[in-house]
Amino acid sequence: MILDVALLVLLWGATLIRVPTLWRDQRQRALWAAVCAIALAKTMSFGPVAERVAVPILPHLLGVTSAYFLLRFIALVTHTGVRARQLTLLVSVLGALVVLDVIAGGIDTEAELLAGDQGWSVVAYWVLLEAYLGTVLVTASVLFWRVSGEARSLLPRFGLRVTAAGTGLVACYAAVKGGLILAHNLGAHIAFSTVEPIGRTVQTSGLILTIAGLLVPATRRARAAYAAYRSLLVLRPLWKAMRDAFPEVILFTPRRAVIELAGVDDVHLRLYRRVIEIRDGMLALRPYAAPHGPSPDEEAVAIVEALQRRAATTPLATPGSWAPVGPTMADEVAWLSRVSRGLAGPSRTPTPSGSAR
Structure with missing residues (x-):
C-alpha cells in the first residue's frame, strides 16, 4: 500500500x-x-x-x-x-x-x-x-x-x-x-x-x-529556471524604474508575458529580455548620469539622480558612463542584480508584487 x-x-x-x-x-x-x-x-x-x-x-x-x-x-x-x-x-x-x-x-x-x-x-x-x-x-x-x-x-x-x-x-x-x-x-x-x-x-x-x-x-x-525567475524578481526594481521612465524600451506587452509563463524555457528568454530592456533604458538615461564610483550601490545612486535630472529635463554637459560589464549574460545579470538591490534599498529583498515580467 x-x-x-x-x-x-x-x-x-x-x-x-x-x-x-x-x-x-x-x-x-x-x-x-x-x-x-x-x-x-x-x-x-x-x-x-x-x-x-x-x-x-x-x-x-x-x-x-x-x-x-x-x-x-x-x-x-x-x-x-x-x-x-x-x-x-x-x-x-x-x-x-x-x-x-x-x-x-x-x-x-x-x-x-x-x-x-x-x-x-x-x-x-x-x-x-x-x-x-x-x-x-x-x-x-x-x-x-x-x-x-x-x-x-x-x-x-x-x-x-x-x-x-x-x-x-x-x-x-x-x-x-x-x-x-x-x-x-x-x-x-x-x-x-x-x-x-x-x-x-x-x-x-x-x-x-x-x-x-x-x-x-x-x-x-x-x-536553472528557479534561479532565472529569482533573478527576474531581483531585477524588477531596476527594470520598473527604466520602464516607467522609458516605456518604449519594453519589447513585448505584459499580456504576452503572461502567456509565456506556460513555458519552462521562456523564463530564460524573459530574463534575457529584461536585461536588454534595462540596458536600453540606461542607455537612454546616460545624458543625465553624473560620473560615479565603480560599486553597484554608487551606480544605483547615480541612476536615481539621473532619473531626477531627466524628470527636471536638466541633462549634464559632460555626463558620466555606466560601469562596463561582461562578457557573458551571467555577468550582466549578476551586476544588474546588485545594482537593483541597491536601488531597492540595502535591507529590502524584492518580492513578487505585480507581474514578475
Missing part, C-alpha cells in the same frame, strides 16, 4: 510538473500523455478507487493508451513508424480487449481468481494485453539505454539509464505474467497467491524507476 501511494504521488507529481512541456513540441506532448495515462490507470487500480469504480478493465485500457503514447514518443524521437498504423493498432487492441472481456463475462485481476479455471477468452485477453505492453516497453528500454550513451553529461545519462531499467522491469513483469497465465491454462500449477504480489511489487518498482529517471534530467532545468 505504501509503495502504491508513493507511485501515485510520483506519477501525478510528474504529470503536473511536465504540464509546461505541452507548449514545447510533439515529443514532449506524447511523453506527457503517456505519463498522464499511466497515472490515471494506477489511480483506477488503486484499492479504494477500484472498489468504487468497479470496472477492472478500465486500468488496462488506460495502460494500453499510455503504451500507445510512449510508442508515439519513440516514433517521434527516432523518426520511425507511421502514426496511422500505430493508431490502428491501438484501436484494434482496445477493441479486442473489450470484446474478450465481454465474452469472458468480466476479467478478474485478483490472485485467487487468476488461479481458478479460466477459459481461452481470458487467456487471450491477458496474452494480448501483456504482449502489447511488453513489446512497447522493451522498445522503450532499448531506446532510452541507447540514447543515454549519447548524453554529454552524467546526470541525463544516469536518468535515462534509470528509466531504461524501470521500463525493462515492467516489461519483464508483463512477459512473465502473460506466460504464467498461459501456462496455467495449459495445466501447469501456478501459485498466483504467491507470485502475483511479488509481480505487482516488481511492476510498481519499475514504474517508480521509470518516472524517477524521467525526472532526473529535469532537476537541473528546474534549478
Whole structure:
C-alpha cells in the first residue's frame, strides 16, 4: 500500500510538473500523455478507487493508451513508424480487449481468481494485453539505454539509464505474467497467491524507476529556471524604474508575458529580455548620469539622480558612463542584480508584487 501511494504521488507529481512541456513540441506532448495515462490507470487500480469504480478493465485500457503514447514518443524521437498504423493498432487492441472481456463475462485481476479455471477468452485477453505492453516497453528500454550513451553529461545519462531499467522491469513483469497465465491454462500449477504480489511489487518498482529517471534530467532545468525567475524578481526594481521612465524600451506587452509563463524555457528568454530592456533604458538615461564610483550601490545612486535630472529635463554637459560589464549574460545579470538591490534599498529583498515580467 505504501509503495502504491508513493507511485501515485510520483506519477501525478510528474504529470503536473511536465504540464509546461505541452507548449514545447510533439515529443514532449506524447511523453506527457503517456505519463498522464499511466497515472490515471494506477489511480483506477488503486484499492479504494477500484472498489468504487468497479470496472477492472478500465486500468488496462488506460495502460494500453499510455503504451500507445510512449510508442508515439519513440516514433517521434527516432523518426520511425507511421502514426496511422500505430493508431490502428491501438484501436484494434482496445477493441479486442473489450470484446474478450465481454465474452469472458468480466476479467478478474485478483490472485485467487487468476488461479481458478479460466477459459481461452481470458487467456487471450491477458496474452494480448501483456504482449502489447511488453513489446512497447522493451522498445522503450532499448531506446532510452541507447540514447543515454549519447548524453554529454552524467546526470541525463544516469536518468535515462534509470528509466531504461524501470521500463525493462515492467516489461519483464508483463512477459512473465502473460506466460504464467498461459501456462496455467495449459495445466501447469501456478501459485498466483504467491507470485502475483511479488509481480505487482516488481511492476510498481519499475514504474517508480521509470518516472524517477524521467525526472532526473529535469532537476537541473528546474534549478536553472528557479534561479532565472529569482533573478527576474531581483531585477524588477531596476527594470520598473527604466520602464516607467522609458516605456518604449519594453519589447513585448505584459499580456504576452503572461502567456509565456506556460513555458519552462521562456523564463530564460524573459530574463534575457529584461536585461536588454534595462540596458536600453540606461542607455537612454546616460545624458543625465553624473560620473560615479565603480560599486553597484554608487551606480544605483547615480541612476536615481539621473532619473531626477531627466524628470527636471536638466541633462549634464559632460555626463558620466555606466560601469562596463561582461562578457557573458551571467555577468550582466549578476551586476544588474546588485545594482537593483541597491536601488531597492540595502535591507529590502524584492518580492513578487505585480507581474514578475
